[in-house]
Amino acid sequence: MQNAWNVTADGVRLAVRLTPKADRDAIGGIIAGDGGHMQKVRVRAAPEDGKANDALLRLLAEALALPRRCFDLAQGASSRRKLVDIAGDPPAILSALEHLKVPRS
Template identity: 50%
Template sequence: MKLAVRVTPRAGRDAIEGVVRGDDGRNWLSVKLCAAPTDGAANDALIRLLTKTLGVARRDVTLASGATSRLKRLDIQGEPARLAAALEIIVRDKA
């Protein structure tokens, strides 16, 4: 599964905020992280949050693009139906 994420670093807490529509019309999962965007700390925090939330192993989540950007793309390995269901629950709870 490919996942598009918009990260806000240096937030008050680590949290998935829901889905936002960008200026370009694409949807992104909005995530706030306490970590600063220094030496990959925010990227590591993002991957930790997603692995915990989706119930997948760390080795199953890789940063495909956006290492130094707020807009990131991640590749997540796992059963697509289960991952989609977990994301659906997260998004529905935030709506």
């Protein structure tokens, strides 16, 4: 299975395919997209005034057991395809991300 992330100088960059206005907040599997592999994420928040983006970052922070301040939306503020920078120790972040992996959906 391919990964949806790359190690950077400051941590890890995660590619995300976000679905706002979902029935529940959830992190799904790795999916293949036009730009490569992405982590599938759904949030209940609507895509208005940055609410869905904030919900995405809070959900990732909770799932990876990292402080919210470690997460930054690097690209895709108004797109379903997003790049999220996660600041910190890459091996620790990668270990947490490995636990999120589920079969492709």
